[in-house]
Amino acid sequence: VLSLCCLVFRSLVIISTLDGRIAALDPENSGRKQWDLDVGSGSLVSSSLSKPEVFGNKMIIPSLDGDLFQWDRDRESMEAVPFTVESLLESSYKFGEDVVLVGGKSLTTYGLSSYSGKVRYICSAMGCRRWDDDETEQEETLLLHRTQKTVRAVGPRSGNEKWNFSVGHFELRYVPDIETRAGYIESNFKSNMNKEETKIISDVDEQEAMMKDTVIKVSVADWKVMAFNRRGGHLEWEYQFCTPIASAWLVKDGKVIPISLFDDTSYTANNEVLEDEEDLVEAARGATESSVYLGMYRGQLYLQSSVRISEKFPTN
């Protein structure tokens, strides 16, 4: 079994759901769940800001990245509030006498064995806790980085809480096993900073999340992962989650490929030629509107924007 895992690296589809859990599906085995992770770190988003009681007819809706939006229910308008969770923390004293802001931003890393999903260590600002496991020592390491941002508003004299909210998200990184890097020279930071082996978003940015025969896609509205056949375009398998999906990745061949959350069309080539200026504008508008998703989880409204943030300018 062990030798199987290291000789033939299996692919994995890793899903982060809004309840704070992580699931790993086997794309070469009909999307069967390989393992599940719940480190008890809580939901990705929670707040008291969306309750009408807090701010009347204005509701503050957080995005999973920590941006804030104000929905004015009377005017039916959604506006950007130019505060993020982080800038709120830096501006505590500017809020006047009635409010004191406390909170923080934390970055915690969970080191897992990729095949079995067992936790090897959890490291945070407080320190590290480690678990040894001879069985899993040979497996490659999957790193889940959780960023959580929290703000609480309290009364200055009493310390009574007025409102709070907390948003977080996971990022994934793959670390190959030492033996598969035989002959690899331990490089120093200088070249490390420019190395791309284990980057999360990189050259593969333009790749679709593709297996040999299938393309993996996520429907954020339906909370499910789907695999489409590349040639026929038909659905090969799908996996239904019971909570909204926050992020998704495909790990294969030592690379981590983000799976777009906003492209749930089946895999068909698009040959449509947009002749008209009007058609052009309409198509662009369609694309714009579907790049933001507003969902609700446990009574909490939240926003997600297009996951595939391109880091590169296209070329001529």
Next chain:
Amino acid sequence: VLSLCCLVFRSLVIISTLDGRIAALDPENSGRKQWDLDVGSGSLVSSSLSKPEVFGNKMIIPSLDGDLFQWDRDRESMEAVPFTVESLLESSYKFGEDVVLVGGKSLTTYGLSSYSGKVRYICSAMGCRRWDDDETEQEETLLLHRTQKTVRAVGPRSGNEKWNFSVGHFELRYVPDIETRAGYIESNFKSNMNKEETKIISDVDEQEAMMKDTVIKVSVADWKVMAFNRRGGHLEWEYQFCTPIASAWLVKDGKVIPISLFDDTSYTANNEVLEDEEDLVEAARGATESSVYLGMYRGQLYLQSSVRISEKFPTN
């Protein structure tokens, strides 16, 4: 006693020392210590980065604000490292395969009774803890905001720590008692954002930390607070600390006035006319050099820069 405290607001000199403690001195009573606070939140700065064993002849020296500087002992040069504690946390994956960065930034508020120094509440990202005390309910509230930024570097596969450091600082805010604001209309956030009653750095930015007769100054090199007579310029009192001083404030008349850490000259008017261009350059150079202080605390080197960060442009 109680009525005395509320009728005649006493001034206080608040000192934050590098061991994480806060002291309150009575400037109208020869600088006698009125109270002391140690919430067990640890030193303001601690790290493993300055030990030669970590990086050879390059030592990483943090400033109390979270900036990082690299001292190359061979070349005798001090350079800015364009990473701050916060940017390190955002760039975790860029450090290559050998290092995973974890950590966080936290903002915690301690609500104290100004006269007695008793803790009324401690609020942080985790929540609030409150202590009721009828005796102190009438006192004005002093708010100490502690910001702490921590980074740990660990090995990706093992979770073994490679290095760490943590820097923090306090900020002070004064909240007047409700009764002294009789007739004051509870304003909403709109006007609060622009209100100046309880600002930390404000109009008073140009004020010297002055009492009726004395001027309060801090000698960061000698770890002491001094009060000079305004007319004669002689020393009225001084208070010697056993640990370096990080920040200092004078609270009087409901205002918080930061005390510069870099102006330990006695109080004398400077009538020197700088005629020569050369004199001008030399004087400016002297001022530049004394605006940064490098100290050591428990074997840990750290930097402090000029506390009086002016937020305003001078006027014509």
